[in-house]
Amino acid sequence: xxxxxxxxxxxxxxxxxxxxxxxxxxxxxxxxxxxxxxxxxxxxxxxxxxxxxxxxxxxxxxxxxxxxxxxxxxxxxxx
Amino acid sequence: xxxxxxxxxxxxxxxxxxxxxxxxxxxxxxxxxxxxxxxxxxxxxxxxxxxxxxxxxxxxxxxxxxxxxxxxxxxxxxxxxxxxxxxxxxxxxxxxxxxxxxxxxxxxxxxxxxxxxxxxxxxxxxxxxxxxxxxxxxxxxxxxxxxxxxxxxxxxxxxxxxxxxxxxxxxxxxxxxxxxxxxxxxxxxxxxxxxxxxxxxxxxxxxxxxxxxxxxxxxxxxxxxxxxxxxxxxxxxxxxxxxxxxxxxxxxxxxxxxxxxxxxxxxxxxxxxxxxxxxxxxxxxxxxxxxxxxxxxx
Numbered sequence: 001x002x003x004x005x006x007x008x009x010x011x012x013x014x015x016x017x018x019x020x021x022x023x024x025x026x027x028x029x030x031x032x033x034x035x036x037x038x039x040x041x042x043x044x045x046x047x048x049x050x051x052x053x054x055x056x057x058x059x060x061x062x063x064x065x066x067x068x069x070x071x072x073x074x075x076x077x078x079x
Numbered sequence: 080x081x082x083x084x085x086x087x088x089x090x091x092x093x094x095x096x097x098x099x100x101x102x103x104x105x106x107x108x109x110x111x112x113x114x115x116x117x118x119x120x121x122x123x124x125x126x127x128x129x130x131x132x133x134x135x136x137x138x139x140x141x142x143x144x145x146x147x148x149x150x151x152x153x154x155x156x157x158x159x160x161x162x163x164x165x166x167x168x169x170x171x172x173x174x175x176x177x178x179x180x181x182x183x184x185x186x187x188x189x190x191x192x193x194x195x196x197x198x199x200x201x202x203x204x205x206x207x208x209x210x211x212x213x214x215x216x217x218x219x220x221x222x223x224x225x226x227x228x229x230x231x232x233x234x235x236x237x238x239x240x241x242x243x244x245x246x247x248x249x250x251x252x253x254x255x256x257x258x259x260x261x262x263x264x265x266x267x268x269x270x271x272x273x274x275x276x277x278x279x280x281x282x283x284x285x286x287x288x289x290x291x292x293x294x295x296x297x298x299x300x301x302x303x304x305x306x307x308x309x310x311x312x313x314x315x316x317x318x319x320x321x322x323x324x325x326x327x328x329x330x331x332x333x334x335x336x337x338x339x340x341x342x343x344x345x346x347x348x349x350x351x352x353x354x355x356x357x358x359x360x361x362x363x364x365x366x367x368x369x370x371x372x373x374x375x376x377x
Contacts, residue, residue, distance in 0.1 A: 009260015
């Protein structure tokens with residue numbers, strides 16, 4: 001939805017790579033949700049993992065990530 | 080040497096030593112004293128639990144319906160075994176209750192793996208496979224997932240080569256695997272089953288994420304006595320705190336796991352709860368659908 005690379009895994013979890021947005025996204029989610037930020041293994045390095053939950057529970061998380069992306073995009077545009 | 084009153088201090092007393100594998104400095108477990116509880120202000124999406132509030136309404140009703148004597152009585156797991164076996168369309172003798180799928184994995188190691196035996200597992204995978212390899216003194220061989228554009232990929236040919244050439248005692252294969260979320264294609268699973276059957280290797284398939292991933296090899300047990308399937312009720316069923324699961328295999332194979340089981344393999348609360356909860360499979364499947372929808376939304 002936000003253009004980040006995701007992995008279509010088959011467990012009750014999902015992987016997403018926030019790329020250069022990662023530090024800002026992690027900081028913005030700190031007060032909202034516990035999730036695994038990164039992996040030491042090469043095959044998953046750069047990916048974060050969230051356990052699956054309901055759409056209702058995901059909405060505030062996705063909204064906050066979207067805000068980070070929009071804020072950074074606007075900052076780049078104004079530069 | 081001056082000892083404190085009542086203490087026994089004698090240089091002639093030899094040090095207390097565990098089995099040789101346990102003496103290894105490489106065997107290190109997470110700190111069991113200073114762990115910090117997770118904040119209740121945060122949403123917990125870090126341990127792949129099922130915190131679906133709709134399913135929690137069901138589990139709370141089941142919990143409230145339990146007879147209070149479950150707290151002061153020892154478990155009788157027979158009725159649950161029979162009911163669970165029926166639900167899984169296997170014979171009760173093909174099943175042993177365990178403390179989650181982790182308990183099934185540990186029992187499999189305990190029954191089949193001796194010091195020096197070769198055990199093959201994927202890397203990365205469920206954290207306890209390398210730990211059990213160390214505890215039981217196994218010669219662990221890891222098959223690493225390769226990084227690709229579409230995500231981690233397992234070199235199935237390498238895995239098959241190891242089975243055929245190293246003839247491991249045990250091959251551990253979570254399907255889906257964790258943390259990768261990857262699965263083994265049906266054809267590759269069949270090749271592995273045949274290869275391990277020929278070499279006399281146990282193939283332990285951990286289906287902890289069933290029915291998030293609805294394919295299962297339980298139906299193939301009748302053809303492969305070397306196949307053990309581990310299941311847990313911690314994921315889809317939302318019962319991570321109950322610590323209950325099972326191992327399923329041929330009657331002959333599961334008999335070995337029964338031989339090493341503790342006096343009471345699972346607790347009375349878990350037995351009574353799960354026996355009632357099995358009547359709510361529809362609610363569990365609805366929860367799985369809700370969580371899969373959430374995943375797609377993200």
